[in-house]
Amino acid sequence: MDLIQNQRFDEERALYGRGHMIVRNCIFDGPADGESALKECTDVQADQCYFNLRYPFWHDHQLTISESEMTGLCRAALWYSDHITITNTKLHGIKALRECGQVKLQGCDILSQEFGWSVRGMEMEACTVQSEYFMMRSDHLHLKNVRMKGKYSFQYIEDSVFENCEFDTKDAFWHAKNILVRDSVVKGEYLAWYCENVTFERCKIVGTQPLCYCKNLKLINCEMMDTDLAFEKSQVEATVTTPVLSIKNPLSGRITVPSVGEIIRDDAEAKGEVVVTEASPENASDIACA
Numbered sequence: 001m002d003l004i005q006n007q008r009f010d011e012e013r014a015l016y017g018r019g020h021m022i023v024r025n026c027i028f029d030g031p032a033d034g035e036s037a038l039k040e041c042t043d044v045q046a047d048q049c050y051f052n053l054r055y056p057f058w059h060d061h062q063l064t065i066s067e068s069e070m071t072g073l074c075r076a077a078l079w080y081s082d083h084i085t086i087t088n089t090k091l092h093g094i095k096a097l098r099e100c101g102q103v104k105l106q107g108c109d110i111l112s113q114e115f116g117w118s119v120r121g122m123e124m125e126a127c128t129v130q131s132e133y134f135m136m137r138s139d140h141l142h143l144k145n146v147r148m149k150g151k152y153s154f155q156y157i158e159d160s161v162f163e164n165c166e167f168d169t170k171d172a173f174w175h176a177k178n179i180l181v182r183d184s185v186v187k188g189e190y191l192a193w194y195c196e197n198v199t200f201e202r203c204k205i206v207g208t209q210p211l212c213y214c215k216n217l218k219l220i221n222c223e224m225m226d227t228d229l230a231f232e233k234s235q236v237e238a239t240v241t242t243p244v245l246s247i248k249n250p251l252s253g254r255i256t257v258p259s260v261g262e263i264i265r266d267d268a269e270a271k272g273e274v275v276v277t278e279a280s281p282e283n284a285s286d287i288a289c290a
Helices: 283-287
Strands: 002-005 019-024 042-047 061-064 084-087 102-105 110-111 120-125 128-132 138-146 147-151 159-162 164-170 177-182 185-187 196-201 204-208 217-223 235-240 244-248 252-256 260-265 273-276
Touching: 244 252, 260 273
Parallel strands: 002 019, 019 042, 042 061, 061 084, 084 102, 102 120, 110 128, 120 138, 128 147, 138 159, 147 164, 159 177, 164 185, 177 196, 185 204, 196 217, 204 217, 217 235, 235 252, 244 260, 252 273
Antiparallel strands: none
């Protein structure tokens, strides 16, 4: 492989179309302000590099990036590329990953609005994320030990698994299909509305009005904190291990909960069962509604 190291590039398409090379300790920045430095390249290793210009990795194949930094000026860094591995790297530009396939990220710091749209097949481990509309319309994701803060995350995703993660994000998992979330904390308003075939297993769910208008929703031994107006119009099977503030008009299925502040039933079509397991004077009317 060709070795390119300790150089600065700022011209347009500086290394366009090249392949089988190691780019080490290079800087992509300068007055020429050129774009698309490594466009349409194959079999490239970028190590300890600094990217401060737009669109560096488009239509690339077999790409490895390690110990590098993509600044806030490095917009839309990776598009239309595949077989990508990124480790211990800062991705701080908007729209950093889109229309890519077979991606692995480990130990990365992501600060990027609209990150990860329409990605097919991603493994992400031990990363921190700040983003809006994170991973929209992507599929076959597997995230482990990811800490994420933002809004509107995982909308329209499919066929994905999340383990030991912490998400602080409103409107997460809307319209998601075929999803497993295990041993994770999910905090935010309006969780997973309109989702289908989604399972939360041993999770902590925090925030108002979660899990409404869902189909084939499952909760297995989950905690729910500060959750009110939960499960409205949902087809649900749930075992909840903590008290719930209120449950509203579950459409079908069964919700088992130790106690609930209020069960709201003002829709004749909503026939889901609520089973309250800890008998107490304040729960007496709830048990009768079950």
